[in-house]
Amino acid sequence: MSIHRLTPRSAILRHAALLITGALILIPFVWMVSLSIKPPGEIFRASFSFWPEQFYGIENYTKALTEAPLPRYMLNGVFVCAMIVVLQILVCAPAAYALAKLDFPGKNLLFAMVLIALLLPHEVLALPLFILGYQIGILNTYAALIFPYVVSPFGIFLFRQFFKTIPDDVIHAARLDGLSELSIVWKIMVPMALPAIIAFGIFSVVGHWNSLFWPLIAVRDQSLMPPPLGIMAFKNEEAGNDYGPLMAVSTLVVAPLIIAFLSAQRWFVEGLTGGAVK
Known part of the structure; x- marks a missing residue:
């Protein structure tokens, strides 16, 4: 069996395309960090330099942390994202198991x-969700930020694809040992699908940590605002056109996501590719 090898020219072109794409993606983040350490007079200069002539990072980050309840916004984001992920796994794992391993009418x-x-897109459901939230009285609460996302079609699809790679003999052996279907889900399927769960968790946390559209509709109390909505409130009330502190707040909000992804990227890739092979 022959193995296809890249020619040096093809390898150079491929790596150049990857480097250019990576640079285009990273430029806004690098610019954001650069602006967060610059004084107001250097932000709108025509010439760009990453490092400022006058380092203003301490002032910008101090203002970001003291003039806005940023720790509160981030704690709200952590709580909301954690609850969403936990509830999504509780709902999606049994549903995906049923679609992957059980036979019943209407499965397809x-x-x-x-x-x-x-x-x-979730925005399509915003109006009916808003009306439903108003009728049951959960608007302007944490519940309004959490419950619309409990059922995740992407989570069900991803878990189903991963569960289908697990041999049926494992399921039959567990049934012979007397395990119920729910016990099989939580004691066998979920531990074996840990990479997929980590990958889904990263997708879910990133998506809901950065979500602005629904929180803008669902909550008004500043003590309930997640990070993106908090940044908007900080801009309108405190920062105004002072972009240094605003970029400092944005950097602090993005940093936990980058750290989390870099820490779990091996499981992230494994979780995405595991369900592709059957």
């Missing part, structure tokens, strides 16, 4: 509905 129809739900 239910999976088709999951696929259709994947195509619908």
Whole structure:
């Protein structure tokens, strides 16, 4: 069996394309960090330099941490994202197991509905969710930020694809040992699908940590605001056109996501590729 090898020219072109794409993605983040350590007079200069002539990072980050309740915003984000991930796993894992390993009437129809739900942006449901939240009285509470996301079509799809790679003999052996279907899900399937769960957790946390559209509709109390909405409130009330502190706040909000991803990237890649091979 022959093994396809890249020619030196192809390898150079491929790496150049990757480097250019990576640079285009990183430029806004580098610019954000650079602006967060510059004084106001250097932010709008025509010439760009990463390091400022006058280091103003201490002043900008101090203002970001003292003039806005940034720790409160970030704690709100941690709590909301953690609750969403936990509830999503509690709902999605049994649903994915049923679609992957059980036979029942309407199974294919239910999976088709999951696929259709994947195509619908969450913003489409904003109005009915707002009306429902108003009717049951959860607007302007943590529940309004959490419960619309409990059922994740992407989570069900990802877990199902991973569960299908687990041999059926494992399931039959567990049943012979007297385990119930739910026990099989939590004691066998979920531990074996840990990479997929980590990958999904990263997707979920990043998506909801950065979410602005729904929190802007669902909450008004500043003590409930997640980080993106908190940044908007900080800009409107405190920072105004002072972009140094605003970029400092943005850097502090983005930093936990970058650290979390770099720490879990091996499981992230394994979780995404594990369900692709059957």
